[in-house]
Amino acid sequence: MNIIKFSAQFPVEKSCIEHFKAQRDACGVVCPKWGCVHPYWLQNKLCYECKQCHHRQSLRSGTVLENxxxxxxxxxxxxxxxxxxxxxxxxxxxxxxxxxxxxxxxxxxxxxxxxxxxxxxxLYQLTDEVELDNAFIATLIAEEEKDKPLKRGIGSQRQPKAVVVNESSFVENPKPGKKPKRVNHLKMLVIEDLRADTISKTVNEHVNPKAELTTNDATPYSKLFEQVKSHHAQAIKKEDLPKTLPWVNIAIGNVKRLLLDVHHQLTNEYLQYYLNEFCYKFNRRYFGDA
CATH class of the missing domain: 1.10.10 (Arc Repressor Mutant, subunit A)
Structure with missing residues (x-):
């Protein structure tokens, strides 16, 4: 929906409230106290009232708009x-x-x-052909870390660690200049460390056990064969990354450029929110107005 259509559909506060109420009614409004599913609507209070116990809940209650x-x-x-x-x-x-x-x-x-x-x-797990790699994204140092000496390398306070995984499928006879794989869904997850147990737990939660996983041969990935149908771990040279793990590294480069370009004063604590937005848009890049 472009800005003109948006302005026409939601010109004033009342139109937004009516649309939001229609969405809530379609999902079903349930009394949190007695479970009544047929509440009264109090227009002047913008809230629902249970027919049985007269418990009231606002239109925002139980949604992202709550409080x-x-x-x-x-x-x-x-x-x-x-x-x-x-x-x-x-x-x-x-x-x-x-x-x-x-x-x-x-x-x-x-x-x-x-x-x-x-x-x-x-809500869903990645399946089929899955690529996985880790990323280090530069952020500001948290207040409690400012007085501590700045570490170097993968333990640096300025570079929180994230696991990047995506579904992909091989393309038969790709056109010149196109990638050998077609990308599907993408996930980016901030993790505390790069230990093998941490990576394995993340894969267990977000990757389907029937998936075929491709990574490099780094030590943190040594236990992933226990979580998936097959695990292809290989030493990958920098020049071979576009062939072996093409979309993971494209996504990492794109999100780093986005954060540097648009968002400033970004701290480790809220990094996951920004990765959520990037993945949400990436996974819906072909949805159009839907």
Whole structure:
């Protein structure tokens, strides 16, 4: 949906509320106290009231908007801007676009939306041909780490570690200049360390046991054969990466460029939210208006 269609469909706060209520009604509203599924709608209070116990719950209750005092229009505009662009919007830019005085509520709203994006793609596991590699993404040092000496290498406080996995399938007779594999879904997951047990646990949660996994022969990947149908681990030279692990490394390069270009003052604590947004858009790049 482009900005013109969005403005026509949601011109005012009332239109956003009516649309949001229609979505909630379609999913079914259940009383959290007695389980009543036929509540009254109180228009003047913007809440539902249970027919049995008269317990009330707001229209926002149980949704990503819960406990937020921002207008529905803000949420709809933020959802549109975050999902309709190839890149992203910083919270500061959204604050300017919405004309809000305070930065903190806008930043919290955006974090909630990015968190929901991650929960959406955690509902399924990757299968078929799966590529896996790790990434180091530069961020700011957390306040509690600033007084400590800066480490070098993979233990650096400025480079949190992430596992990057994606589904891919081989292409018969690829066209000149095209990749030998076609990419499907992608996941990026921040992890505490690169120990073999940590990597294995992550793969067990997010990769289907019937998948065929391809990685390099690094030590952290030594136990992955226990988690999947087959594990192809091989020493990969830098010049062979585009052939063996093409899409994983393209995704890593793209997300690093996005974070450097759009988002500043990024800390380890909130890195996963930004990776969620990148993967959400990547996995829906062919969805169009849907």
């Amino acid at each position: 937020s005092k921002l207008p529905f229009m803000y949420w709809y505009a933020a959802m549109h801007l975050l999902t309709s662009t190839k890149k992203s919007y910083s919270a500061a830019e959204l604050q300017r676009q919405l004309g809000h005085k305070r930065y903190q509520p806008i930043w919290e709203m955006v974090c909630k939306l990015r968190d929901v994006m991650g929960k959406r793609y955690n």
